[in-house]
Amino acid sequence: MRIKPDYGVDAPGVMRTFFLLGFACLLFAAFAPHVLRIGSAKIETGSFFWPAGFLIGEGLLFLLYVKYGKFRHRDFMLGTHEWRGDERVLDVGCGRGLLLAGAAKQIAARRGAGDVTGIDIWSNTDMAANSAAATERNLELEGISRYCALVSKPAQEMPFDDATFDLVVSNLCLHNIYDRPTRRQAIEQIARVLKPGGTAILSDYKLTGEYAEQLRKMGFAVEKRRGSFITTFPPLTVVLARKPL
Numbered sequence: 001m002r003i004k005p006d007y008g009v010d011a012p013g014v015m016r017t018f019f020l021l022g023f024a025c026l027l028f029a030a031f032a033p034h035v036l037r038i039g040s041a042k043i044e045t046g047s048f049f050w051p052a053g054f055l056i057g058e059g060l061l062f063l064l065y066v067k068y069g070k071f072r073h074r075d076f077m078l079g080t081h082e083w084r085g086d087e088r089v090l091d092v093g094c095g096r097g098l099l100l101a102g103a104a105k106q107i108a109a110r111r112g113a114g115d116v117t118g119i120d121i122w123s124n125t126d127m128a129a130n131s132a133a134a135t136e137r138n139l140e141l142e143g144i145s146r147y148c149a150l151v152s153k154p155a156q157e158m159p160f161d162d163a164t165f166d167l168v169v170s171n172l173c174l175h176n177i178y179d180r181p182t183r184r185q186a187i188e189q190i191a192r193v194l195k196p197g198g199t200a201i202l203s204d205y206k207l208t209g210e211y212a213e214q215l216r217k218m219g220f221a222v223e224k225r226r227g228s229f230i231t232t233f234p235p236l237t238v239v240l241a242r243k244p245l
Contacts, residue, residue: 155186166195
């Protein structure tokens with residue numbers, strides 16, 4: 001039996017919290033006395049069915065994204081670029097290699113001479129069982145290791161020369177840099193390592209307006225596209241930014 005790549009669970013703590021709180025509300029609504037009195041306050045426990053349904057529903061949407069949606073969203077992101085096969089690509093916050101492998105497959109399908117580099121610090125908070133070894137294993141299982149390289153560095157400290165890459169991609173990474181000055185440094189690094197005429201494809205569920213504004217001020221031509229409202233959770237926005245020649 002062929003072993004399939006494992007691209008992990010994004011933000012496992014968030015999904016776990018949705019389910020734990022949701023089922024706690026469900027059990028409370030189902031088994032607690034119908035009416036609770038706390039001092040002068042009266043609480044109808046049946047009302048907890050509503051937050052239970054909401055939280056469990058959110059957890060199921062999250063699970064749908066992990067199992068299906070993120071693959072569809074990867075294809076949506078990579079489909080915004082017209083592939084030649086000779087691109088040099090950088091995946092910022094590559095995690096376990098979903099975008100990295102997708103870009104490498106685009107190059108391999110065209111029998112091109114391009115390559116893909118993934119840069120990450122492999123945080124286990126942002127993705128379950130995250131590690132460079134897990135990424136390397138996925139690349140081997142996909143059969144595209146020869147197109148790929150991994151670099152262990154934060155996004156704001158890229159070790160690459162100016163104008164190295166034709167394409168920079170990133171999904172659900174930059175918002176994890178919590179202070180704005182450091183995020184700005186990461187965007188500046190993305191702009192620096194892009195070749196003139198190159199494109200950045202940055203996807204996130206928040207702060208995309210900030211990314212777009214900074215890149216516009218740097219002279220990039222910027223547009224935004226929305227991902228699926230059903231299969232991406234939370235809904236994701238893609239910033240497409242082309243570096244001036």
